[in-house]
Amino acid sequence: MAIDHKDEDPRELVASLCKDFYKLGWVTGTGGGVSVKKGDSIFLAPSGVQKERIKTDEVFIVDFPTGAFRFEPEGLKCTECYPLFMSAFRLRGAGAVIHSHSQNAFMATLMYPGKEFVVTHMEMIKGLRNAVDQRAYRYDEKLVIPIIENTCFEKDLTESLTRAMSDYPAACAVLVRRHGLYVWGDTWQKAKTHAECLDYLFETACKMKAAGFDPTAPE
Amino acid sequence: MAIDHKDEDPRELVASLCKDFYKLGWVTGTGGGVSVKKGDSIFLAPSGVQKERIKTDEVFIVDFPTGAFRFEPEGLKCTECYPLFMSAFRLRGAGAVIHSHSQNAFMATLMYPGKEFVVTHMEMIKGLRNAVDQRAYRYDEKLVIPIIENTCFEKDLTESLTRAMSDYPAACAVLVRRHGLYVWGDTWQKAKTHAECLDYLFETACKMKAAGFDPTAPE
Amino acid sequence: MAIDHKDEDPRELVASLCKDFYKLGWVTGTGGGVSVKKGDSIFLAPSGVQKERIKTDEVFIVDFPTGAFRFEPEGLKCTECYPLFMSAFRLRGAGAVIHSHSQNAFMATLMYPGKEFVVTHMEMIKGLRNAVDQRAYRYDEKLVIPIIENTCFEKDLTESLTRAMSDYPAACAVLVRRHGLYVWGDTWQKAKTHAECLDYLFETACKMKAAGFDPTAPE
């Protein structure tokens, strides 16, 4: 489906995606992150740096089966999201994972005070893949994304995030209340598509609620 | 009127417009699309790809009179909008067709629950062309864009879209509820101008309604 | 004050400003425009073209004292704003005039239904120049921009625009209801600064009104 660009350098890809996501407001203030899998290597954006100015030699490389570092850029710290990213690679066979601090994700977790973000009858739902049925969602289906509560330390999210992954096997993402979004896909293109469609759905669902419409029902 | 740039490569044009429209939020999540006619060839952006990263050799080419493919990029799928684009080329003599998933188009179809989007007394109306009278709309006229209901499969829109084209011969666009916009023009410049003016009108009409103003009447 | 860049080509400047203003949403849909004076020549962006893609050889050149065309790009039409731009050059000694279709200007003319846009106690007021007192506005002064009613044809605005210029000699801009803004300055830098400050003030004044604050009074 999506083009493979087989010879693309995954470190350039991580740097380029960080730059793009910075412009979208997903990784400002050094928040958020991107990781991509190629073969048995995981490529991770470093922590605490200006995401729009990452250089290729600042990208961490991890051996997938063992989790050992293959390359650690000098003077840089690996992201605290590392165990969360690994959960998606291991439990879901993800090809890429994106962590976004988008304001739309943040606001959606307030506008949906329960444990689920739900929308239906919105065209952009079709851009998301149901991981159980191995097909795209239909326009008239309910898309459900689980919402977990935030913790003071990012690594403490691991348990509730993996539980949400197991409780919602069809979902390609988990929202974290007052924090942001973890979203993945089989390839970096799929992960990015899921992230963009969800961000659109978060934003329009909030706009709909503000204007008196119910995004969880057809009419 | 608009400059022709006769020697412009239509594949570069399609790629460049997709990049521009991505920045405007019209084709994110691989949604939306662009197609351009040059001579008896139609050039179409592929389906399911990152619209801001399309390469010229990833653009489909279709023979206009017959509808047969002249060039199919390997491993790529032609857009599902293909029959909808062809309707505008065949029934309206369009030179280019744009399919936008703009949030402004989406919200406009909610704020106008009936079968028509209507605005008047807004300067940007003058950027749109009345296809019956073969002239630009006046500032004090009513601009009417038909709204059709969405379907689960994009190709199932073809019938209602062509009916809307015939019911509203003056209109240069059709809105699809909870989905987006199909808009066209005699040239790619006209199609883009129509798309930009309509997006402005959708957004301001929603702002006006939220602030208590009626966009369908002068005062 | 502002840097002169004396050797800058005014046609490149017009093209570059149009590109920048397109990104700000001021000249989308081929609307709006830019004109710059250098010596006794006026340089004008053409009408009805994609403002972000203007080439230097598509810029009109007019002899200032006589108003005669020095250069008319083949196949292009001069902007209908021409007489409005000339009013600012002639009556106000402007070095540049910008016509913006910004949504913020549009909405401000609705949120201020009378004949004046008024704000005070906002830092960005200080970026505007009082043409009578020949100094910048103070933070605690009232900034007043006249609002004129729109007409069906742009040239029919000339009379009311020149009257507003004479009624409001301190103002560096005129708002047109449900249309946009004409703004000028002694140099292109001043005109651009005025345009940016006003756009900020239009947008924040509308936000303030929506949130229950009165932008025309200190508290």
Add this chain to the structure above:
Amino acid sequence: MAIDHKDEDPRELVASLCKDFYKLGWVTGTGGGVSVKKGDSIFLAPSGVQKERIKTDEVFIVDFPTGAFRFEPEGLKCTECYPLFMSAFRLRGAGAVIHSHSQNAFMATLMYPGKEFVVTHMEMIKGLRNAVDQRAYRYDEKLVIPIIENTCFEKDLTESLTRAMSDYPAACAVLVRRHGLYVWGDTWQKAKTHAECLDYLFETACKMKAAGFDPTAPE
């Protein structure tokens, strides 16, 4: 933590940051500013110029201990924020100071009519550093940024700004009512991170208040 890029030219850095902040809407209309310290030199963006078009030879250089100018670009004026920037360099040992006219900062000072901007339980709080405890804020702590009243002349802010710095020793920023933000950090990366996190918090706090949520309390 953050990468040092030791050989980076501070004048290029100032120009590049101004360009980036212009795109974010922080330094439009020639407002706002940026200054960076390297060794015993302070580099300052000039006043009254288009911040997105600054050239390296237009950047002021000041000797830190004495405050004397080392380089004054011909025909340009040093920013009026100079004494305010120096307060952060001297009293807080800042490595960089940013002055932003962001609309989000402006609106936050209206939505918080008292003397403090307060938020808690928002992930982006963790991007800010508590200068007293020499550590990042926790997610569940209250972040407090002092708000001072605006004055007609920027230099008259110096006294109240330095007082706020001494009254709020943990804070890395001071808001100015109806004006904007002064924010600093040990390095330019830290200052930029603080600025981005605060801007996110200002914007979301305003959105939360508009939607009926209290950003100063957990629930």
